[in-house]
Amino acid sequence: xxxxxxxLSLVPPLGEPRPTPVPEVHRTTMPNGLQLVVVPRPGVxxxxxxxxxxxxxxxxxxxxxxxxxxxxxxxxxxLGTAGRDxxxxxxxxxxxxxELSVSADADRMLLSTTLLPGGLRPVLDLVAxxxxxxxxxxxxxxxxxxxxxxRIGIARSQPGVIARSALAARRYGAHPYAQQxxxxxxxxxxxxxxxxxxxxxRVLPAGSTLVLVGDxxxxxxxxxxxTALAGWVAEGKAVSAAPVPTLVPGPLELVHRxxxxxxxxxxxxxxxxxxxxxxxxxxxxxxxFGGYFSSRLVENIRERRGYTYxxxxxxxxxxxxxxxxxxxxxxxxxxxxALLETVYELGRMALTPVTEAELDSARRYLLGTMALGTSTHxxxxxxxxxxxxxxxxxxWLAEHQRALATVPVAEVTEAARRWLAPAGLTAVVVGDAExxxxxxxxxxxVEVTAPAAEQA
Amino acid sequence: xTAAQGDxxxxxxxxxxxxxxxxxxxxAPDRSVPVVAVSVFYxxxxxxxxxxxxxxxxxxxxMMFQGSANVPKMEHARLVQAAGGTFNGSTHQDYTxxxxxxxxxxxERAIFLEADRMAAPAITExxxxxxxxxxKEEIRVNVLNRPYGAFPWLQLPPIAxxxxxxxxxGYGSFVDLESSTVEDATDFFSRYYAPANAVLCIGGxxxxxxxxxxxxxxxxxxxxxxxxxxxxxxxxxxxxxRRGVVEDRLAPAPAVAIGWRVPDPVGDLDTYxxxxxxxxxxxxGDASRxxxxxxxxxxLAVAQSxxxxxxxxxxxxxxxxxxxSQVHHPADVPVDRVLAAVHEExxxxxxxxxxxDELARVTAxxxxxxLQQADSVLGRTLGFASAELIHGRAELAGELAARLAAxxxxxxxxxxxxLSPDTAAILELRATGAxx
Numbered sequence: 022x023x024x025x026x027x028x029l030s031l032v033p034p035l036g037e038p039r040p041t042p043v044p045e046v047h048r049t050t051m052p053n054g055l056q057l058v059v060v061p062r063p064g065v066x067x068x069x070x071x072x073x074x075x076x077x078x079x080x081x082x083x084x085x086x087x088x089x090x091x092x093x094x095x096x097x098x099x100l101g102t103a104g105r106d107x108x109x110x111x112x113x114x115x116x117x118x119x120e121l122s123v124s125a126d127a128d129r130m131l132l133s134t135t136l137l138p139g140g141l142r143p144v145l146d147l148v149a150x151x152x153x154x155x156x157x158x159x160x161x162x163x164x165x166x167x168x169x170x171x172r173i174g175i176a177r178s179q180p181g182v183i184a185r186s187a188l189a190a191r192r193y194g195a196h197p198y199a200q201q202x203x204x205x206x207x208x209x210x211x212x213x214x215x216x217x218x219x220x221x222x223r224v225l226p227a228g229s230t231l232v233l234v235g236d237x238x239x240x241x242x243x244x245x246x247x248t249a250l251a252g253w254v255a256e257g258k259a260v261s262a263a264p265v266p267t268l269v270p271g272p273l274e275l276v277h278r279x280x281x282x283x284x285x286x287x288x289x290x291x292x293x294x295x296x297x298x299x300x301x302x303x304x305x306x307x308x309x310f311g312g313y314f315s316s317r318l319v320e321n322i323r324e325r326r327g328y329t330y331x332x333x334x335x336x337x338x339x340x341x342x343x344x345x346x347x348x349x350x351x352x353x354x355x356x357x358x359a360l361l362e363t364v365y366e367l368g369r370m371a372l373t374p375v376t377e378a379e380l381d382s383a384r385r386y387l388l389g390t391m392a393l394g395t396s397t398h399x400x401x402x403x404x405x406x407x408x409x410x411x412x413x414x415x416x417w418l419a420e421h422q423r424a425l426a427t428v429p430v431a432e433v434t435e436a437a438r439r440w441l442a443p444a445g446l447t448a449v450v451v452g453d454a455e456x457x458x459x460x461x462x463x464x465x466x467v468e469v470t471a472p473a474a475e476q477a
Numbered sequence: 478x479t480a481a482q483g484d485x486x487x488x489x490x491x492x493x494x495x496x497x498x499x500x501x502x503x504x505a506p507d508r509s510v511p512v513v514a515v516s517v518f519y520x521x522x523x524x525x526x527x528x529x530x531x532x533x534x535x536x537x538x539x540m541m542f543q544g545s546a547n548v549p550k551m552e553h554a555r556l557v558q559a560a561g562g563t564f565n566g567s568t569h570q571d572y573t574x575x576x577x578x579x580x581x582x583x584x585e586r587a588i589f590l591e592a593d594r595m596a597a598p599a600i601t602e603x604x605x606x607x608x609x610x611x612x613k614e615e616i617r618v619n620v621l622n623r624p625y626g627a628f629p630w631l632q633l634p635p636i637a638x639x640x641x642x643x644x645x646x647g648y649g650s651f652v653d654l655e656s657s658t659v660e661d662a663t664d665f666f667s668r669y670y671a672p673a674n675a676v677l678c679i680g681g682x683x684x685x686x687x688x689x690x691x692x693x694x695x696x697x698x699x700x701x702x703x704x705x706x707x708x709x710x711x712x713x714x715x716x717x718x719r720r721g722v723v724e725d726r727l728a729p730a731p732a733v734a735i736g737w738r739v740p741d742p743v744g745d746l747d748t749y750x751x752x753x754x755x756x757x758x759x760x761x762g763d764a765s766r767x768x769x770x771x772x773x774x775x776x777l778a779v780a781q782s783x784x785x786x787x788x789x790x791x792x793x794x795x796x797x798x799x800x801x802s803q804v805h806h807p808a809d810v811p812v813d814r815v816l817a818a819v820h821e822e823x824x825x826x827x828x829x830x831x832x833x834d835e836l837a838r839v840t841a842x843x844x845x846x847x848l849q850q851a852d853s854v855l856g857r858t859l860g861f862a863s864a865e866l867i868h869g870r871a872e873l874a875g876e877l878a879a880r881l882a883a884x885x886x887x888x889x890x891x892x893x894x895x896l897s898p899d900t901a902a903i904l905e906l907r908a909t910g911a912x913x
Contacts, residue, residue, distance in 0.1 A: 027549050033589050035560055036582035039511035039682065063509045065848040099763065107773065111763035115838040118845025120762040135849050137841060164776050171779040171807055174729045178624045280726075283614070283622040314554040314564075324551060327610025330618050350618045352610075382559035389561015389580050396510040397852045 041392045044401060046415040047239040051247060053254050054227035058409055059242045060234045060401060067118070068141055068235040069402035072132040072148065073410040075228045075259035076125055077197065077340065084197035089207035090219050092169050093162065095123040095130065097216050100161040103154040105147075107161060113147055116140070121148075127198050128262060128340045129410060130224075135399065138236040145249035152224055152253045157213040170205045177202060180278060180350075183472050184285040184451045187276050188346075192289055192447050196265050198339060221255070228259025230409045235398035265291070265342035270447040272466035277454035284356040284452030285348070286363065290445050292336045292345040293436075295411055300336075301424040302436035303345065307334045308383035309375045309433070310366060310441060311347060315382055317366045318347075328352060328359040340411065345440050356452055357460025364443045364464070371442040374434045387425055391418065491861065491871045492685050498701035499673025500595075502692055503871045505680040505861050507854070513681035514858035515587040516576035517595065518866045520676075521669035522569050523647030525708045530665075532612070532649010535568040536657060537665050539608040541575060542566065544599035545590075553590055560586055569788055570647070571710070571795050572866055578855040581682035585691050588679075592695035595672060600662045609654050616648050624727040628906050629734035629803055630787045636721040637736040637799055637902035642710050671702035676866045680858030711796045714738045720903045726910035730779070733812050734803040735819060736902040739785065739895065741796035743868055750880055751888030753791045755896075756783045756800055758831065758839045758889060759822065766822045771804060777815050780805045792877065793863040800896065812905050816898075826893035831886040844878045851875075 047059040076091060078084040099121060100107045114121055117140020122133050132151075136144050176182050186201040193199035231250075233242050270290070293299040304312075311318030311334035322328045332349035347367070351359035395401045395418070408417050439445075450461060454469045461467045492504040526533050544550040557564045562579030575594075577587045620626035635644045677696065679688060715738060740748040759767050760783035771778040783802040785791035806815050850856045851874075860874035873880075 027552050028547060031547050031589075032556060033585035035580075035586065036584070039581050041511060065852045067845060067848050067852065108764060108769065112838060115762060115764050115842045118841045118848075120842065135845050137845055161773070164773065167776070167807075168772065168779045171730060171805075175624070175779075175805065178727060178729045180622055281622060283617045313558055315551065315558045320551055323611055324607065327607045328614070330611055330615040350614070350622070352614055352617065382555060385561045386558045390563060392561070392580065393512060393563065393578055396512050396854065399849060399852065 043419070044395070044415060046405070047243065048414070049243055051226070051250065053250065055250060055253070056230045056409060057243060057246050058230065058232045058405055059237055059239045060232075060405065061237050061239055062235060062398065062401070064235065064398055066138055066236045067398055068136050068138055068233055068237050069398040070132070070134050070136065070144065071232040071402050071406035073230045073406050074130045074224055075128065075261060076130040076223055077128050077260050077262040078200070079260045081195045081197055084200045085204060085207055087197070088200045089203035090211050090215055091125045091130070092203050092208055093166050093211045094216050094219055095125050096165045096169065097157050097162050098123050098151055098155050100165060101156045101158045102150045103156060104150060110147065113143065117144055119144055127200070131406070141237065141242065142245050142249065145245055149249045149253060152250070155220060157216040157220070159213050162213045162216065166208060166211055170208050173202055173205050173208065180281065180283070180285050180451050183276060183278065184287045184449060187274060187449045187451065188287045188289050188447065191271065191274055191449060192268065194266055194268055197262060198265060198342070222257065223260070225255045225257045225259060226250070226253050227257065230406060232402050232406045232409065234402040234405065262339070262341035267291070270445065272468050273448040273450065273461060275454055275458055275461060275467050275469045276449065276451040276472055277469055278451050278472060279453060281451070281453045282353055283350050284353055284450050284457055285350050286356070286360055287346065287348055287449045288363070288443070288446040289344055289346040290440065290447060292343040292440055294343045295338055295413060295417065299436050299439070301421065302428045302432045303440050304336050304387060305380060305383045305425065305428055306370055306375070306433050306437040306441055307336050307345060308387060309379045310334050310370050310437070312383070313386055315386070317369070318363065321366060322349060322351070322359055322362050326362070328355045328362075338411070347446070353453055353456050356450065356457040357463055360450070360461065360464060367441050367443040367446070370437040372438070374430050377430060380430055380433060384425055388422055391422060489857065489875055491875070493871065494689065496672065496693065496696055498697070498699055499671065499704065500696055500699070501676045501865065503676060503678040503861055503865050504683065504685050504688055505678065505858060505871070506683050506685055507680065507857070508682045510854065511581045511682050512578060512854045513581050513584045513587070513679060513683055514576060514578045514855040515584070515591060516574055516678050516858055516862045517591050518572050518574045518676045518678070518862045519670055520571070520674045520704070520866060521573055522571040524570050524642040524710045525669065526645065526647070528641055529653060530657070530661065531645050531653045532647065533653070533657060533661065533665060534573055535648065536608065536612050536654060537662060538566045538568045538573050539612055540600055540604065540662055541594050541598050543604040543608065545594035546597035547593050548590065550599065550604065553594070556586060556590060562587070568647070569793060570786070571793070572863070574859065574862065576855065576859060584679070584683060584688065588691050588695050591677065592699060595670065595675070595696070596699045598666060600659055600666065602659050605657065605659055605662060609657065612649070612654060613651060620648060624725055624729065625732065625906070628723070628725070628732060629736070629801060629904050632723050632906070633734050633736050633799070633801065633902060633904045634787070636719050636904055637738070638712060638797065640709070640712050642708060643712060643797060667702065668705050671704055672696065672699050673701065673704040676862055678858055678862035678865060678871065680861060681854040711741070715900045715902070718899055718901055718903065720905070722905045722907060724907050724909040728906065728908040728910065730805060730808055731812065731908050732803065732805045732906040733815055734801055734904045735816065736799040736801045736904070737896040738900065739798060739800045742791065742798060743795055746868070748888070748891070750884050751892035752800060752895070753785060754836065754839055754843065754881060754884050755826065755889050755892040756785055756791070757843050758826070758835070759783045759802065761839070761842060764838065766826070767802065767819065770818055770822050771815065775818055777810050777818055778804045778806045793867055795867060808908065816903065820898045823893050823896045826890060827896070830890045833886055836886050836889060840882050840884070843881055847878045
């Protein structure tokens, strides 16, 4: 078969865009300082709940211990309250279709569940009980701590985790964001008393945000939250992370992983934050470079050369600093060539303009996927939780969409020059050093290290 | 039960018709958000592969993104994404699907793209060699370069089943992948990608009459070919316990998977529904039997899960299939202690039955999960499509919550009696590498 040529006259044109519904956001600050966001929306008879509690380490020297304690506290929160044991907590949630997941990252702790609408009040009462009367009982905490240690061991054996940890360590230095997985020996030393103190100090209504999306009546839900959470009145102010340092990228770090049949290539650097006027341009530049299938990086190292399965780039936000990152897991034998092509495509972004067609495609994709991502209860709840947690509001979505719609090519080039230039990015490769070090040295200096688990 | 019985049937109307070329079409309109999902499910999966061509269904899935008669390479992605949409495809045991979620105004474009590649995908030597390389990297990412990569979905079937269809590696051996030819691909396409062997399902913000006209405009021209005979994927139930051991040099800790044959998900759906709730009762959440016993009471494990079908969706597989319980446990816990505890918990259900209040809680949780999946236009559309292809009735997807709510404690007890330790397939994963 001869290669087809795209005959655009044959492709059906797009119809008239239909308006995306604007979410009806009811925002209240409760007397205890908790921010409440309620969004009723049509769809399935479910409510999505997200409670975001600021949980950053208070200072770099506390970061390692804070991460260790937090890793046990997230599971420990569900181990018992003054009135209920672990099983009773789980059964109550299950009765209403829910299962509470408690997770944490470098900025916050997040309690998240779906529930059947009739369960709103009892689940809110339970959440209040967890917030004000979690007991961290010794036996169950001991068991949870052992499980966390085992799980950390399993996580550290994943090459993607090794790569992410190495990149964070290199990019953030002494800043708490360098801390990806806590050290097992610090986790093993976490006591119930330490968890109770951490809970008392940090699980505070001030700075926290509760989001309810779905089959809810805003007035009734606000009343229910007001009554259920009235007793959550801890004193204290939320802690946010200190600004991230500006580090000059060092030489490429090659983390040796003996016998690896692939190399995990990671590049990362700073990016503009959510309120920075350059953010829309950088998001668009990242899309054109490697943010979706139609990008230059995918066309080059996957569809032309077959070096990799899913190369990608992204812009991500933490409270104290945003990131542009590039990831590709490539065959060991082509690690050097894959990095060469990646750096070439980054340099091309930074030095020469993208085409109008590339920009238009990226623009429509970002706008379309923002609409898709907020078209479910769960997607909207998570998006709003992140926005309100960052001190922004739902209006950020519309403002960002307007900005994306108008960024010209010149601004994308300017943004790429500043944020995508390969010289400004920190590079890490996890792979078999005996196979790939010489390939990588062709492109610049290489520092070979052992995985973090073997260093200590 | 927290939701009234009457609320449990999703009220999405389903319209269906069949084109002259045999393509079955299902339309599921819902105009609450301006999003449409377009999906094509072909009745060919990993279990259809012949000896010597392991992994071919999945490799061929990649070939369907390499362009088609009127669409050059990369343009399929560009035409969807530049319209603000997303796309993907996936290969399962019994089917291969392709789908897009897009703003409603891009509906006809997606229909055009699916029709163009159903008529004539661009199967060239260059594209095939390129995608063999890409698939090898996919297998390295997901299986070869990570701990537990094949556990248990590629490692358990050879122990649990007998026939080639059920036991072979559906991701494919590198030898088979590398020896694949353009001729293999065109034969495979000609045999399995006939319109009469596919279901087109479109859901979301659409007008039924307009959409039917668009479907006819683009799909009527795809030439008819006979559908292939259904592959033989059923096999007799096992009568003995079977055990196997694999070594994982990347894994820091051991794991074990137990697979039991379960009733025919299609031919014996009512009995099977009891098994579906049994899996939830055993493993879903902190209140479940195995979570309590293995993690909290006996402290034998760090993680456990139970599910039906190797890919975790109980309703998109045919017979023969398994209920799998998998457990990750510390190295100092002997695997036989884990197995004994699992068997004991199953036996308690088989012997003592299930309290009605416990089953009501399990059902409420299962309902909420089904609703959550149905909240996205794409999730709902894929559910309708797989129900139409596997069960012959798209409507089943909307009725599942109500059907599960009607399952009795006795049905769950009966299901547990089927999980005998004497006919289980047991796969032990030994961690042979140092932690790294």
